[in-house]
Amino acid sequence: MPITTNNLKVETKDFDKAQIDEVINALHAGLSDNFETVSVSHVNCPDLTQEPFSLAKEGICGRPCLVDIGGVPNLVPLVKRDVYYDLSHLSNWLDMKEGLAIGAGAGPWKYVGVNSELIANFAFGSGTIEKSMSYIAKLDPETEKPIVETLPPGENNCAVLLNLLCSEGKPGKVIKVECKNRKGGLNFVSCMRNAMWKRFPCKFLGLGGVFVIKKGKAKLHIMPDFSEKPLNSDEEVASWLKFVEASSPLTCLSVFVTSDAEMDLRVEHTHCFSKHGEGGHYHYDTTPEEVVYEGYFVMAETVYRVNRPSDEAHFYCAF
């Protein structure tokens, strides 16, 4: 049966709590191992509808939560085309009347025509999507040229997998992170995730937010159309993906957790867009000597695991 209705299994788990000053200290310590200049502070959320953030609602506060929908087993070794999600059900899954959803997933191939990266950024209401500012990044099937474009109003679907930070979209206190000049080998998100895991090894914690790569360039990938040949290893996935180098400023929508909590959670996922026609799945910056990051994050209270695949991915895939 095609999975297109609200009739999906939704598992929930509350994240542990941690003192905000300890979180800030942990992030500062971890990021300082990887970047020359680091600042982490607890601030009032700026108006994130403004450029370069351009989110569909003003803030990322008010019942912040992560939503992990579907998963990699829906994409490899071969795509499950009947796994297709109508995101206007989000308010029902979360029991949240209205809010903001931002994150990373697979675009609606029935509309796009081919597989694509979804850079999700939309305001939702009860059983509806009120304002969509989402992008997709795809490859032109003939020229393989990357194309990044917005989704039209009313196109509310995604395919196979999606990782979101949701909230009521309100202003409030957030964690501001600024980093310059990378000296270590970790990307910005993995570095924060490692820092949290090291400081809180026994806690289950999740964060999400938006950051901008203000200077430098970044390595991204864009999924081509679904592979007709089974993808059975990381090597086969890597040779299938199309890698590109994109220029700043890049606005990145990101979630990460300290463990998969035996719920097959994806531990981190970040997609980015720009006003200059570049976007995709973030891997790392390629200009460590000049890169500048500025981001705003919240600690999620709960994770919602929607339609967890029954089979596990047997190798690590970074889609």
Ligand SMILES: [Zn+2]
């Ligand atoms: Zn991705």
